[in-house]
Amino acid sequence: MDVFGSFALLLAFVCAVYAFIGGIAAIRTRHPLLVKSTRQAGLATCGLIFLATLSLEYLFFSDNFSVAYVVAHSNRSLSPFYKVAALWSGQEGSLLFWSFLLAVYVFSALIAYRNKNGELMPYVGVVLAGVQIFFLTLNNFVASPFKALGVAGANGAMDLVARGDGNGLNPLLQYPEMVIHPPNLYSGYTGFTIPFAFALGALLARYPGEKWIHLTRKWTMIAWGFQTAGILLGAHWAYAVLGWGGYWAWDPVENASLLPWLTGTAFLHSVMMQEKRGMMKVWNVWLVFCTFLLCILGTFLTRSGVVSSVHAFASSNIGNWFVGFIAIILLVCLTAYFKNRDYLKSENQLDSIVSRESSFLFNNLILLVSCIAVLSGTLFPVFSEWFTGDRISVGTPFFNKVNIPIGLLLLFLTGVGPLLAWRKTSLDSLKRNFGWPLLMGLIAGVIAFPLGVREFYSLICLILCVFVASTITMEFYRGAKVIRARSGASFLASAVDLTMRNTRRYGGYIVHMGMVFIFIGIAGTAFNKDVQKEMQIGSSMQIGPYSLLLQNFDTKQEKNYTAERMIIEVTRNNKPVMMLYPERRIFPANQASGTMVAIYSTLKQDLYVVYAGQSPDTQAPVIHVYLNPLVKCIWFGGVVVVLGTLVALLPNRRAVLVLSAVQEPTRVKSLAGTLTPSPTLREGHD
Amino acid sequence: MIKLRVIFLATVLCAAGSLSLLVSPLPAQQPSDRAHQIGGKFMCMCGCNQVLSQCNHVGCTVSTSMLKEVDQALARGDSEDAITQAFVQEFGTKVYAEPPYSGFSLVAWSMPAVYLAVGLVLVLFVISRWRKRPTHAVNTAAAANNHGISPEMLERARLRAARETQD
Numbered sequence: 001m002d003v004f005g006s007f008a009l010l011l012a013f014v015c016a017v018y019a020f021i022g023g024i025a026a027i028r029t030r031h032p033l034l035v036k037s038t039r040q041a042g043l044a045t046c047g048l049i050f051l052a053t054l055s056l057e058y059l060f061f062s063d064n065f066s067v068a069y070v071v072a073h074s075n076r077s078l079s080p081f082y083k084v085a086a087l088w089s090g091q092e093g094s095l096l097f098w099s100f101l102l103a104v105y106v107f108s109a110l111i112a113y114r115n116k117n118g119e120l121m122p123y124v125g126v127v128l129a130g131v132q133i134f135f136l137t138l139n140n141f142v143a144s145p146f147k148a149l150g151v152a153g154a155n156g157a158m159d160l161v162a163r164g165d166g167n168g169l170n171p172l173l174q175y176p177e178m179v180i181h182p183p184n185l186y187s188g189y190t191g192f193t194i195p196f197a198f199a200l201g202a203l204l205a206r207y208p209g210e211k212w213i214h215l216t217r218k219w220t221m222i223a224w225g226f227q228t229a230g231i232l233l234g235a236h237w238a239y240a241v242l243g244w245g246g247y248w249a250w251d252p253v254e255n256a257s258l259l260p261w262l263t264g265t266a267f268l269h270s271v272m273m274q275e276k277r278g279m280m281k282v283w284n285v286w287l288v289f290c291t292f293l294l295c296i297l298g299t300f301l302t303r304s305g306v307v308s309s310v311h312a313f314a315s316s317n318i319g320n321w322f323v324g325f326i327a328i329i330l331l332v333c334l335t336a337y338f339k340n341r342d343y344l345k346s347e348n349q350l351d352s353i354v355s356r357e358s359s360f361l362f363n364n365l366i367l368l369v370s371c372i373a374v375l376s377g378t379l380f381p382v383f384s385e386w387f388t389g390d391r392i393s394v395g396t397p398f399f400n401k402v403n404i405p406i407g408l409l410l411l412f413l414t415g416v417g418p419l420l421a422w423r424k425t426s427l428d429s430l431k432r433n434f435g436w437p438l439l440m441g442l443i444a445g446v447i448a449f450p451l452g453v454r455e456f457y458s459l460i461c462l463i464l465c466v467f468v469a470s471t472i473t474m475e476f477y478r479g480a481k482v483i484r485a486r487s488g489a490s491f492l493a494s495a496v497d498l499t500m501r502n503t504r505r506y507g508g509y510i511v512h513m514g515m516v517f518i519f520i521g522i523a524g525t526a527f528n529k530d531v532q533k534e535m536q537i538g539s540s541m542q543i544g545p546y547s548l549l550l551q552n553f554d555t556k557q558e559k560n561y562t563a564e565r566m567i568i569e570v571t572r573n574n575k576p577v578m579m580l581y582p583e584r585r586i587f588p589a590n591q592a593s594g595t596m597v598a599i600y601s602t603l604k605q606d607l608y609v610v611y612a613g614q615s616p617d618t619q620a621p622v623i624h625v626y627l628n629p630l631v632k633c634i635w636f637g638g639v640v641v642v643l644g645t646l647v648a649l650l651p652n653r654r655a656v657l658v659l660s661a662v663q664e665p666t667r668v669k670s671l672a673g674t675l676t677p678s679p680t681l682r683e684g685h686d
Numbered sequence: 687m688i689k690l691r692v693i694f695l696a697t698v699l700c701a702a703g704s705l706s707l708l709v710s711p712l713p714a715q716q717p718s719d720r721a722h723q724i725g726g727k728f729m730c731m732c733g734c735n736q737v738l739s740q741c742n743h744v745g746c747t748v749s750t751s752m753l754k755e756v757d758q759a760l761a762r763g764d765s766e767d768a769i770t771q772a773f774v775q776e777f778g779t780k781v782y783a784e785p786p787y788s789g790f791s792l793v794a795w796s797m798p799a800v801y802l803a804v805g806l807v808l809v810l811f812v813i814s815r816w817r818k819r820p821t822h823a824v825n826t827a828a829a830a831n832n833h834g835i836s837p838e839m840l841e842r843a844r845l846r847a848a849r850e851t852q853d
Contacts, residue, residue, distance in 0.1 A: 244736060244740045244741070245740070246740070249735075249736065249740075251735055252735075279816070350813055350816035350817045351817075353813055353817075357816075358813060361809050361812065361813065362809065365802075365805045365806065365808075365809050368801075368805065369798065369801045369802050369805050372798075372801050373797065373798040373801060376794070376797050376798075376801075377794065380785065380793075380794045381780070383793075384779070384785075384790055384791070384794075387790055388789075388790050390778060390779040390780075391778070391779065391780045392779045392780065392782060392785050392786075392790070392794075393729045393779070393780045393781070393782050393783065393784075393785075394784065394785060394794060395729055395735075395736075395737055395782075395783040396737055396740075396783065397726070397727070397737070397783050397784040398783075398784035398785060398794065398795075401784070402798045406798075616747070616750065
C-alpha cells in the first residue's frame with residue numbers, strides 16, 4: 001500500500017503539472033478541448049491525492065511498521081480514533097493532509113464552476129494547479145510520508161526493515177480536540193487558496209466587475225469560519241491539555257494561525273466597500289494575496305525551526321522551499337498587479353468622513369496594525385539576532401501590552417461601524433443610534449467599578465462589550481419590530497424572519513455578538529488566581545470559595561498509557577461540590593508523559609486542577625490550582641461566531657426580489673444602446 | 687419605545703449580573719510569592735517557550751531551579767535588577783519574557799506605534815483623495831465601458847451587494 005500511495009502522489013504531481021502547463025496553453029489558444037482536458041487533469045490530481053491519503057490511513061490502521069512515518073507516529077495499542085489523527089501528527093503526514101484538504105477545495109471549485117465562468121476558470125485552474133504543484137513537490141520529493149523504514153547494512157547500503165511496534169503518538173496529541181482542531185485550522189489555511197486563485201485569476205484575466213468577489217465571498221467565509229473554529233479549538237486544547245491554566249500564550253505557532261485570520265477578517269469587511277461602492281479594489285486584491293501569503297508564511301514558521309515553539313515540527317531544511325514559494329507568489333502577484341493595475345481603479349468618491357466607508361477603513365487599519373505587530377513581535381527574536389548577535393525573546397507580556405489596546409479599539413469599531421450609514425451619517429442619526437448604547441456601556445462601567453472591576457483594560461473592555469451588545473440588540477429589535485408590525489408574528493419569529501431575509505448582515509451581527517462574549521471571557525483573565533502546593537493524603541488547600549481535599553491517589557492502567565491519578569474532593573462552604581481526578585500519564589511506547597487537567601467549569605468560573613508531578617525534594621504530589629473567571633464565555637462566544645458564520649452563508653429567503661428591483665425598463669433601455677451584454681455576468685452565483 | 691427600554695434594562699441587568707459573578711467572591715490578588723511574580727518577567731530556559739512562572743512541564747527541573755535561584759537571591763537581599771542581570775549573564779538576552787526598554791529592543795516596542803501612525807496617515811490620505819474624486823455615475827459607466835460589460839449587469843450585481851449590505 002505504501003508503493004500504491006507513493007505512485008498515486010507521483011501521478012498526482014504529473015497531473016498537476018499538466019493542469020498548470022496545459023492551462024496556460026489553454027488560456028493562450030482558447031482551444032475548448034485543451035480547456036476541458038486541463039480541468040479533468042485538475043480533478044484527477046485531486047482524486048489521486050485522496051487515494052494517497054487513504055493509503056496512508058490504511059497503513060496506520062493495518063499497523064504497517066515497515067513505513068517510517070507509521071513507526072514514528074503510531075503503535076499497535078493506539079486507539080483507532082487517534083490513528084486518524086496520526087495522519088497529521090508529523091511533518092510529512094501533515095503536508096499530505098494539507099494537500100488533501102486543498103484537493104477537497106480545488107475539486108469542489110472545479111465541479112461547482114464546471115459550466116460557469118468560462119473566461120475566468122482557466123486562470124483560476126492554473127493558479128490552483130500551481131499551488132498544488134508546490135505541495136505535491138514536497139509530498140513526493142522532500143517529505144514523503146511513504147518512505148520505507150531502513151537501516152544501514154554491512155555494505156553501506158540501506159536494508160529495508162519492519163518493526164514489531166511503533167513509537168506511538170505524541171501524548172499531547174492524544175486528546176479528542178486534536179482530532180478536530182488541526183483539520184479545522186488546516187481547512188482555514190487551505191481554504192484561503194480559493195479566494196487567492198480567483199483574485200489572481202481575475203486580475204490576470206482582467207475579469208469584469210466585482211464578480212470574483214461574489215464568487216469567492218462564500219469560499220472566504222467558509223475558510224474564515226474554519227480558521228476561527230480551528231483557532232478556538234486549539235485554544236481549548238491548550239487550556240485542557242497543556243495545563244498552564246491559560247488558553248493563549250502568543251506562541252509563534254498560535255500567532256501564525258492568527259495572522260491570516262486578521263487579514264481575512266479585514267477582507268470580509270472591506271469587500272463590502274467594493275461590492276457596494278466599487279471602492280478599495282486594489283486593497284481587496286492585496287488583502288487576499290496577503291492572507292494567502294500569511295498562510296504559507298505561517299506554515300514556514302511552524303516547520304522551518306526559524307522561531308522556537310513548543311508546537312513546532314522538528315526543524316528541517318523544508319523552510320527553504322517555503323521561502324522560495326513565497327518569493328514566487330510575491331513575484332507573480334506584483335507582476336500581475338503592475339501589469340493590470342488600471343483594472344483596479346476605484347469608481348466612487350467618499351462623501352463624508354463620518355460614514356460606513358470610513359469605519360471600514362479604520363477597521364482595516366486596526367486589523368492590519370494588529371497583524372503586523374504580531375508578525376514583527378513573532379519575528380523580533382530573529383531580527384534581534386541578525387542585528388545584535390543576541391536573541392531577545394518576545395513572550396506573552398509583550399504581545400498582551402501591544403494587542404490589548406488594539407483589540408479594544410477594534411471592539412469599539414465593532415459597535416460603531418454597523419450604525420454608520422453608507423456615504424454620510426447625520427448628527428441626528430448619530431444621536432439616535434449611539435445614545436442608548438453609549439449610556440448602557442457607561443452604566444455598566446459605573447456598576448462595575450464599585451463592585452471591584454478596577455483593572456483599567458478589563459473595565460474598558462466590559463463597557464465596550466455592553467456598548468456593542470446594545471448596538472446589536474437594537475439593530476435586531478428595530479428590524480424585528482417593523483416585521484412584527486406588518487406580519488403580526490411573535491417578536492422571536494420576526495427576529496428570525498429578519499435574519500433570514502438578510503443572512504449576511506444579521507449573520508454578521510451574530511458573529512459580532514460572539515466576539516463580544518469572547519472579549520468578556522478575555523477580560524476575566526485579569527482576575528485569574530492560582531495556588532500551588534505540595535500535598536499529602538488528607539491535606540487540603542483553599543482557592544477562592546473552594547476547598548480541595550486530597551483524598552487519595554492511585555495508578556490506572558490503560559491500553560496505551562499508565563496514569564497516576566489524584567483523587568480530590570472539592571467542597572464549597574463545607575458542602576461537597578464534586579470529585580476531580582487530575583492525572584499524569586506515562587506513555588511506554590515513547591517514554592513520554594503528559595498531564596490531564598481536571599476542570600470544574602461553571603458559567604461564573606473554572607476551577608482548574610493540575611497534577612504537576614512529584615516534588616523532587618519530598619516526593620509529595622504537587623497540585624497546581626487555578627481559578628479562572630468567565631472562561632466559558634470564550635467557548636460560548638466561539639460557538640456563536642461559528643453559528644453566525646453559518647447563518648451568513650445561508651441564502652437570503654427572498655432573494656428573488658432583488659432581481660425584480662433592477663429590471664426597470666427605462667434604465668435598461670437607456671443603457672442598452674451603449675454596450676453589448678456579456679454572458680459572463682448573467683451566470684448565476686451565490 | 688417602552689420595549690426598547692425593557693431590552694436595554696435587561697442588557698444592563700445581564701451585564702451587571704455577569705460583573706457581579708466576576709467580582710464578588712474573588713479575594714484580592716496575593717503578591718506574597720515574590721519569586722513567582724519576578725518569574726513572570728523571564729522565560730523558562732527548558733525550551734518550552736513559556737514564561738518562567740507558568741512553565742508547568744511535569745518534572746521540568748529548569749524552571750524549578752530558576753525559581754529557586756530567584757528565591758535565594760531574594761533571601762540575600764538582591765534587588766530585582768540584580769536578579770535580572772544575573773539571569774541575563776547566565777542565559778543571555780533570550781531569558782527576557784519581553785524585550786527590555788533599552789537598546790535595540792526599543793525597536794520592538796516602538797514598531798506597533800509606528801505602524802499605527804503610518805497607517806493612520808495613509809488612511810487619512812486615502813480619505814482626502816477619495817473625497818476629491820468625480821461622481822459615481824460617470825465612473826460606473828466608465829468602468830463598465832472599460833471592461834466591456836453592460837452597465838445593467840454591473841448595476842444588478844451592485845444592487846444585490848447593496849441589498850446584502852444594506853443599512
